[in-house]
Amino acid sequence: MKERNKTASFAIWAGGQAARMVLLLLLVSMVSFVLLSVSPLDPLQTNVGQAALGSMSPEQIERLRTYWGVDVPPVRRYTLWLIDLLKGDMGVSLLYRRPVTEVIAGKLSNSLGLLLTAWFFSGLAGFFLGILAGKRRGGLADRLITGYSLIAASTPAFWAAMMLLMVFSVYLKWFPIGLSVPIGASVGEVTLFDRIHHAVLPAVALSLTGISSIALHTREKMIEIMESDYVLFSRARGEGEMEIVLRHGLRNILLPAMTLQFSSASEIIGGSVLVEQVFSYPGLGQAAVTAGLGGDAPLLLGITMITALIVFAGNLTANVLYGWIDPRIREGALRR
Amino acid sequence: MKTSGKSSMLKRVGSRSAYGKRKAGFPGNRRLATTVLLVLTVCFLAAVTIMGYFWQEEAVRTDFSRKNLPPCVLYPFGTDWMGRDMFMRTITGLSFSIRIGLLTAAVSAGIAFFSGLAAVVMGKLVNDLVLLFIDVVMGIPHMLLLILISFACGRGFWGVVAGIAFTHWASLARLIRGEVLQLKQSQYVKIAERLGKSRRYIAFCHLAPNLISQFVTGLILLFPHAILHEASITFLGFGLSPEKPAIGIILAESMKYLAMGKWWIALFPGLFLVVVVLLFHYAGQSVCRLIDPGSVHE
Numbered sequence: 001m002k003e004r005n006k007t008a009s010f011a012i013w014a015g016g017q018a019a020r021m022v023l024l025l026l027l028v029s030m031v032s033f034v035l036l037s038v039s040p041l042d043p044l045q046t047n048v049g050q051a052a053l054g055s056m057s058p059e060q061i062e063r064l065r066t067y068w069g070v071d072v073p074p075v076r077r078y079t080l081w082l083i084d085l086l087k088g089d090m091g092v093s094l095l096y097r098r099p100v101t102e103v104i105a106g107k108l109s110n111s112l113g114l115l116l117t118a119w120f121f122s123g124l125a126g127f128f129l130g131i132l133a134g135k136r137r138g139g140l141a142d143r144l145i146t147g148y149s150l151i152a153a154s155t156p157a158f159w160a161a162m163m164l165l166m167v168f169s170v171y172l173k174w175f176p177i178g179l180s181v182p183i184g185a186s187v188g189e190v191t192l193f194d195r196i197h198h199a200v201l202p203a204v205a206l207s208l209t210g211i212s213s214i215a216l217h218t219r220e221k222m223i224e225i226m227e228s229d230y231v232l233f234s235r236a237r238g239e240g241e242m243e244i245v246l247r248h249g250l251r252n253i254l255l256p257a258m259t260l261q262f263s264s265a266s267e268i269i270g271g272s273v274l275v276e277q278v279f280s281y282p283g284l285g286q287a288a289v290t291a292g293l294g295g296d297a298p299l300l301l302g303i304t305m306i307t308a309l310i311v312f313a314g315n316l317t318a319n320v321l322y323g324w325i326d327p328r329i330r331e332g333a334l335r336r
Numbered sequence: 337m338k339t340s341g342k343s344s345m346l347k348r349v350g351s352r353s354a355y356g357k358r359k360a361g362f363p364g365n366r367r368l369a370t371t372v373l374l375v376l377t378v379c380f381l382a383a384v385t386i387m388g389y390f391w392q393e394e395a396v397r398t399d400f401s402r403k404n405l406p407p408c409v410l411y412p413f414g415t416d417w418m419g420r421d422m423f424m425r426t427i428t429g430l431s432f433s434i435r436i437g438l439l440t441a442a443v444s445a446g447i448a449f450f451s452g453l454a455a456v457v458m459g460k461l462v463n464d465l466v467l468l469f470i471d472v473v474m475g476i477p478h479m480l481l482l483i484l485i486s487f488a489c490g491r492g493f494w495g496v497v498a499g500i501a502f503t504h505w506a507s508l509a510r511l512i513r514g515e516v517l518q519l520k521q522s523q524y525v526k527i528a529e530r531l532g533k534s535r536r537y538i539a540f541c542h543l544a545p546n547l548i549s550q551f552v553t554g555l556i557l558l559f560p561h562a563i564l565h566e567a568s569i570t571f572l573g574f575g576l577s578p579e580k581p582a583i584g585i586i587l588a589e590s591m592k593y594l595a596m597g598k599w600w601i602a603l604f605p606g607l608f609l610v611v612v613v614l615l616f617h618y619a620g621q622s623v624c625r626l627i628d629p630g631s632v633h634e
Contacts, residue, residue: 027472035488154560154613156567159587159606166594166602270479274568278591285479289572292483304484308475315475 111283130218388431452512
């Protein structure tokens, strides 16, 4: 009975979290919509160009204006967009001239492997480096790892990507210079190996810069634990260093590290915008830049929604994971 | 280390306290060293900023008799395809980035300070609103929000400034809000409430002065982020026109020459950017250590 109560209360708590996420998504869409509609950039000017506009007849310009939706008032546009969104329609991308959902699905499938690999490897490597550094504060490993993390945190992802490109693609020629498939190959000819071959460098660039925050946080936590009374006591009992790390360190660190990693989706996506630009990798990040520079409001809005959804889903997973494993959190949340 | 038993524990505890004693054995030295290094760092950064400010004209001067030179004594960073001195361009670009970074970090920290304070002092509705806004800002990936805001401002210089200023306040606001919540529980604030002081009086006379150190450290630690994001957003081509000597624009341009083996155009400006960001980071941490009363005796 008591057990069931617990499950029920957990379900309510998780449900509340999910409802909050939906509310936040709605707010994100409003904020981005406002930002997009106050823009003084005239989509016609940016995309058609002044010279071309001047040589067009008024009817042609009028047709273009309706195509880019210049004359519809913003509030009406927003409600229309929202209703369409609930039907699963995000409008038509003005630059790609295809439904936004289609464009995003295509780009996301390119990006997703990249994002997940970088997310996974930076998390794993950062976690272990953090433990190694925090195990002995001030030791050689600690100084090396902290130093690396600080440098990585100060390095813009795009420059790291450029350096990798220069060394491994231009000089050593181990990897292709850009894109996600060989140039000129038809869809049928592209093998899985080709795709991986093209994705290695972007993924490495993303992972290298993504390691630092998780490594530094894990290190801090690990130092705290190594200086705690229970570690002192287990030393007194004669436990070896390895045993202490595995038994007392890992268990206490794993949870905060996982939470941090799940809520770091935002940074990885932000980094991917830059890295994809360097490698001309046709993913979501590059589409965002193209949309932003080209004034393609529907596409930009769609990408914002999708990435916000990924970020919130990551945060939600982190919260639920934490609440599920650590009962103090969810009970605290319920009491409030 | 597989040694076990009481003796090893004693040894460890002993060695630990010895470490502590060694640190405490030179009072003032670490503080002095930190202060000296901090002053040097700040001087260097100020020199870059000021030099860059005065080299603006010189940095865009083209001279086709010296184009595409690799690094040499006269041009330590080489020259580009229009014969511009890359060293000067880099310094001007960094100077520009630093100035934008200072401006935007200040605005960001200001927003964070007031929203964090308001969230606690002005009642539940404001609190919920601030928290919601923090979540929204943190929910959209940083780069994307930057793109959105810069788009909203019609790109250009102010788009970059507004973008960076309005995306960096969220985490600091959350920190300051937590601090205010704690302060509000303290005795003297409660007494002031009982004495019938207004909320505004308490906020500005009792709470705000206690937040200054939080605010200053938060502000300084924002600089490196602001500079990095300024470089990133100009790199993507939002913001400034291509002839402006911003560091992001220099690096974006150098992308085209990567494949042609002109490595110096990309390497040095980027390396210098990393150094500047690192130094800002270091300066921030030093200031934090110096303000923190807990480390006075180190």
